[in-house]
Amino acid sequence: xxxxxxxxxxxxxxxxxxxxxxxxxxxxxxxxxxxxxxxxxxxxxxxxxxxxxxxxxxxxxxxxxxxxxxxxxxxxxxxxxxxxxxxxxxxxxxxxxxxxxxxxxxxxxxxxxxxxxxxxxxxxxxxxxxxxxxxxxxxxxxxxxxxxxxxxxxxxxxxxxxxxxxxxxxxxxxxxxxxxxxxxxxxxxxxxxxxxxxxxxxxxxxxxxxxxxxxxxxxxxxxxxxxxxxxxxxxxxxxxxxxx
Amino acid sequence: xxxxxxxxxxxxxxxxxxxxxxxxxxxxxxxxxxxxxxxxxxxxxxxxxxxxxxxxxxxxxxxxxxxxxxxxxxxxxxxxxxxxxxxxxxxxxxxxxxxxxxxxxxxxxxxxxxxxxxxxxxxxxxxxxxxxxxxxxxxxxxxxxxxxxxxxxxxxxxxxxxxxxxxxxxxxxxxxxxxxxxxxxxxxxxxxxxxxxxxxxxxxxxxxxxxxxxxxxxxxxxxxxxxxxxxxxxxxxxxxxxxxxxxxxxxxxxxxxxxxxxxxxxxxxxxxxxxxxxxxxxxxxxxxxxxxxxxxxxxxxxxxxxxxxxxxxxxxxxxxxxxxxxxxxxxxxxxxxxxxxxxxxxxxxxxxxxxxxxxxxxxxxxxxxxxxxxxxxxxxxxxxxxxxxxxxxxxxxxxxxxxxxxxxxxxxxxxxxxxxxxxxxxxxxxxxxxxxxxxxxxxxxxxxxxxxxxxxxxxxxxxxxxxxxxxxxxxxxxxxxxxxxx
Numbered sequence: 001x002x003x004x005x006x007x008x009x010x011x012x013x014x015x016x017x018x019x020x021x022x023x024x025x026x027x028x029x030x031x032x033x034x035x036x037x038x039x040x041x042x043x044x045x046x047x048x049x050x051x052x053x054x055x056x057x058x059x060x061x062x063x064x065x066x067x068x069x070x071x072x073x074x075x076x077x078x079x080x081x082x083x084x085x086x087x088x089x090x091x092x093x094x095x096x097x098x099x100x101x102x103x104x105x106x107x108x109x110x111x112x113x114x115x116x117x118x119x120x121x122x123x124x125x126x127x128x129x130x131x132x133x134x135x136x137x138x139x140x141x142x143x144x145x146x147x148x149x150x151x152x153x154x155x156x157x158x159x160x161x162x163x164x165x166x167x168x169x170x171x172x173x174x175x176x177x178x179x180x181x182x183x184x185x186x187x188x189x190x191x192x193x194x195x196x197x198x199x200x201x202x203x204x205x206x207x208x209x210x211x212x213x214x215x216x217x218x219x220x221x222x223x224x225x226x227x228x229x230x231x232x233x234x235x236x237x238x239x240x241x242x243x244x
Numbered sequence: 245x246x247x248x249x250x251x252x253x254x255x256x257x258x259x260x261x262x263x264x265x266x267x268x269x270x271x272x273x274x275x276x277x278x279x280x281x282x283x284x285x286x287x288x289x290x291x292x293x294x295x296x297x298x299x300x301x302x303x304x305x306x307x308x309x310x311x312x313x314x315x316x317x318x319x320x321x322x323x324x325x326x327x328x329x330x331x332x333x334x335x336x337x338x339x340x341x342x343x344x345x346x347x348x349x350x351x352x353x354x355x356x357x358x359x360x361x362x363x364x365x366x367x368x369x370x371x372x373x374x375x376x377x378x379x380x381x382x383x384x385x386x387x388x389x390x391x392x393x394x395x396x397x398x399x400x401x402x403x404x405x406x407x408x409x410x411x412x413x414x415x416x417x418x419x420x421x422x423x424x425x426x427x428x429x430x431x432x433x434x435x436x437x438x439x440x441x442x443x444x445x446x447x448x449x450x451x452x453x454x455x456x457x458x459x460x461x462x463x464x465x466x467x468x469x470x471x472x473x474x475x476x477x478x479x480x481x482x483x484x485x486x487x488x489x490x491x492x493x494x495x496x497x498x499x500x501x502x503x504x505x506x507x508x509x510x511x512x513x514x515x516x517x518x519x520x521x522x523x524x525x526x527x528x529x530x531x532x533x534x535x536x537x538x539x540x541x542x543x544x545x546x547x548x549x550x551x552x553x554x555x556x557x558x559x560x561x562x563x564x565x566x567x568x569x570x571x572x573x574x575x576x577x578x579x580x581x582x583x584x585x586x587x588x589x590x591x592x593x594x595x596x597x598x599x600x601x602x603x604x605x606x607x608x609x610x611x612x613x614x615x616x617x618x619x620x621x622x623x624x625x626x627x628x629x630x631x632x633x634x635x636x637x638x639x640x641x642x643x644x645x646x647x648x649x650x651x652x653x654x655x656x657x658x659x660x661x662x663x664x665x666x667x668x669x670x671x672x673x674x675x676x677x678x679x680x681x682x683x684x685x686x687x688x689x690x691x692x693x694x695x696x697x698x699x700x701x702x703x704x705x706x707x708x709x710x711x712x713x714x715x716x717x718x719x720x721x722x723x724x725x726x727x728x729x730x
Contacts, residue, residue: 027710027722029247030254031339031413031475034482034541043536047529054525061578062518072514074578116661165511 063169068213070165071109095240096196103181106174109167110182118186125162126155128186132226135187138179138197139228140221142205145175148215163215172202194237201232246479257341264343265334266617268350272330273610274700275358277693279322280603284686286315291679295672305369313368313380319598320378320457321361321389325426326354327606328465329396332419334613335472336400339416340407346399353395360388376437376450378457383438390430397423414488418468421496425460429453444511452503455520455572458597459499459527463565464492466605467534470562473612474541477555478548479724483540487533494530498523505576508585521576524569531569535562545727551712552723553628558608560636564600568593571647583658587667588674589650592643599685600639607631607692614696615711620704622711627691629713634688638681645677 063069113125120127128134133141133155146168151161167175176199183195208230233242250258290311293299300306337344344350364381367373373380400423404416433453437446471488475481482488501523508517542548542559549556571593575584584590611628615621622628649671656667698704705711712723 028250028258028476029479030250031411031472032247032481033411033413034475034485034488036486037483037540039484039487039533039536039540043533046532050525050528050532054522057525057577058518058522061521062515065513065515067513067515069514070511071509072518072578075509075514075582163511169514 068166069169071167071169073169094238095235096237099177099196099240100181100184102174103177103179104185106170106178107181109170110178113162113164118182120155123158124160126153126158126160128182130156130188131186132156133221134182135189137225137227138183138201138230139205139208140224140226141179141183142175142197142202142230143209143212143216143221143224145179146205146209147212149221150215150217153218153221166215168206172199172206176202194234196235196237197230198232198235201230204231247475247481258338261337261341261343262616263619264345264347265337266347268344268347268354269330269334269613269617270700271351271354272326272333273614274696275354276323276326276330277689277696279318279326279361281686281689281693283315283319283323284682284689286311286318288679288682288686290315291675291682295675295679304371309375310369310371310373313373313375313377314365316378316594317368317380318361318365321364322358324462324598324602324606325393326357326361327610328422328462328602329354329357329393331469331606331609331613332397332423332465333399334617335415335468335609336403336419339409339413339419339472340403341409342403342406344399345402350396350399353392356392357389357396360385360392363388376446377454379433379437379450379453383434386430386434386438390427390434393430394427397426413471414482414485414492415468415471417489417492418464418471421492422461422464422468425456425464429456429460447507447510448504448512448516451506452520454506454594455503455524456500458568458602459495459502462597462602463495463499463531466561466565466602467492469605469609470534470538470558473554473558473608474538476612477552477723478542478545480541480545483537483543487537491530491533491537494533495527498526498530502527502572502576505581506585506590508576508578508581517576518578521573521578521581524576525573528569528573531566535566538562545724547727548723551714551726553622553625553632553711553713554608554612555723556608556632556713557604557611561601561603561605561608564596564604564639568596568601571596583654584650585654586657587650587653588646588671588678589654591678592646592650595646596639596643599635600643604635604639607635610696614699615704618699618702618704620699620702621707621709623695623698623703623705625711625713627695628711631688631692631695632713634684634691638684638688641677641684642681645674645681649674649677 061072061074063072114120114128115125118128133144144164146166148164148166150163152159154160170178176197179197179202180195183189183197187195189195235242289306290308293306293308293311297308304310333344333350336342364385367382367385368380372382374382379386400419404420430453433449436449441449471482502520504512505517505520505524508521510517538559549559575581575589575593611622652674653667653671656662656670657664659667709721710723712726
């Protein structure tokens with residue numbers, strides 16, 4: 001017991017006294033309420049920056065706190081030149097090719113459900129290929145894209161129960177491009193129909209369906225005639241100019 | 245200004261508290277360390293499996309889909325929370341000057357917690373997992389965990405009621421916050437997920453839970469440790485006490501909004517992830533204020549870092565908290581987040597929080613507490629050094645490769661006309677870094693477990709001086725003496 005080692009108390013064996021306290025307890029000071037030191041200008045400046053960035057992020061990405069806006073403008077993937085198009089000389093390419101390739105980029109929003117092939121996922125997400133909604137008039141299709149559709153609804157003889165969110169936060173051009181893309185790429189169009197949806201037609205659709213608050217149900221959509229097309233001039237596929 | 249030395253009466257009281265804490269606290273620490281070792285081995289095995297997917301194909305128990313959740317759940321509930329609970333109880337006893345009145349009850353409840361974790365891990369391993377990160381276990385297990393947590397942490401209340409310390413120290417504020425916030429987030433998440441909400445809401449709630457497990461449990465426990473240990477070791481009072489209190493309330497008000505940005509672009513209103521992203525940025529105020537405050541407290545005596553293992557682990561942990569909070573704020577914004585979500589980046593971030601920040605701080609606390617409750621010194625300074633450096637190199641390797649790999653993988657994922665698996669195959673080289681990291685961390689924690697087991701069995705070094713990281717100055721009474729600060 002008198003070697004220096006025995007300075008450590010043996011808790012299993014006995015009592016403690018201040019004399020043979022374990023050294024660890026002795027070597028710490030007592031705690032106090034701390035000081036009231038000041039933080040420098042740098043720290044305050046950094047705090048101000050944090051507040052500015054946080055507030056900026058909040059108000060620029062929340063899209064006005066609307067409860068029916070599902071995709072923030074800032075989330076939509078930017079055009080990526082390495083994925084083709086965009087780098088070409090715009091004048092040398094026909095208007096419809098640029099319109100389609102822009103539509104393909106906007107379609108990036110749709111691939112998670114409808115897949116890059118437009119075939120959907122059997123039983124879960126409806127296909128665009130062979131869908132009567134895509135092949136029919138543009139009014140119904142425009143209505144679905146602008147305001148979404150809530151299940152149950154039927155596509156190509158199958159019932160689906162998912163909710164497709166509204167996409168009216170996309171710009172008119174983007175909606176027109178993606179509608180053109182899915183109709184020309186995945187639809188089977190009647191003879192003589194070019195499948196083009198123009199910005200003008202989307203503007204008309206926004207006006208026509210403007211009172212809609214919730215996603216459509218199948219019954220509401222069926223009330224729109226199957227072959228109703230959105231009003232708007234046809235365009236020259238080469239130049240994009242309205243035809244007389 | 246330095247803190248006053250202690251009177252003999254206080255010393256006696258301190259020793260009596262430590263003695264009453266010995267068995268429950270050592271039980272929590274040792275079983276936590278055993279879970280940690282298991283979790284790191286699982287981390288290593290799952291990383292190897294991810295790199296070489298064809299390996300052990302015949303055995304369903306060695307599939308990545310089971311190994312990875314087993315690893316995560318063991319790491320968080322087995323190690324992190326259990327170590328945190330041990331630290332919380334001891335700190336609370338010391339700060340309120342209350343003894344552990346019912347150590348046996350605590351040990352019994354601790355066994356229930358361990359049984360709950362073991363059930364959770366086992367059921368995931370045999371294939372009953374649900375693929376909800378950190379709530380993977382079957383629904384009937386969560387009440388076991390909730391009840392055992394409550395029955396352990398409830399002992400903080402009598403300690404607090406019978407407090408004999410006039411000072412209500414800022415660490416107590418953080419500990420009480422952590423003690424009550426965990427039941428809140430755990431109940432909410434489990435109720436929303438298990439009681440028939442829409443699946444989208446379940447996923448969002450899960451993301452909220454994951455984020456707040458860090459902001460509302462790990463961060464306050466670790467910050468409480470830092471505000472305790474750093475003044476104790478440096479002998480300096482907290483640089484700005486009002487700032488320490490203010491950052492607690494900032495954390496309390498802001499951090500609960502974080503989380504949804506993990507699934508930004510998901511099918512819930514856009515403002516939800518926008519608000520989460522903004523909350524992650526605003527929470528930086530609380531985290532950075534805390535870390536700056538701690539560094540200012542240590543100003544002029546950073547040399548202590550070279551000698552005191554507790555200080556070194558704690559301070560590194562707090563710096564990693566700042567790094568994590570910065571990265572988390574950055575990746576919660578749409579600009580960066582949309583190309584980082586669903587990639588290795590997320591694994592890197594979670595590991596940075598669970599290991600880099602929280603575990604490092606807990607190691608600091610354990611290196612401080614165990615000599616006091618067992619009455620012996622750590623057996624080997626080399627062991628502690630090895631633990632520190634292998635852990636540090638391991639976690640840095642992990643975080644750097646996973647973050648860079650995550651950026652590469654996220655870029656690949658954005659190429660939407662490419663099949664999903666291509667993004668994984670292209671980034672799989674980075675998984676080698678993850679395997680190496682877990683190998684280093686596993687080694688370091690084997691040493692940690694071995695040393696802790698020796699201490700548990702009463703085979704610690706009997707000595708006058710503490711085990712410091714460098715031994716040249718001989719048997720100094722403390723790290724302050726070595727570097728000449730009095």
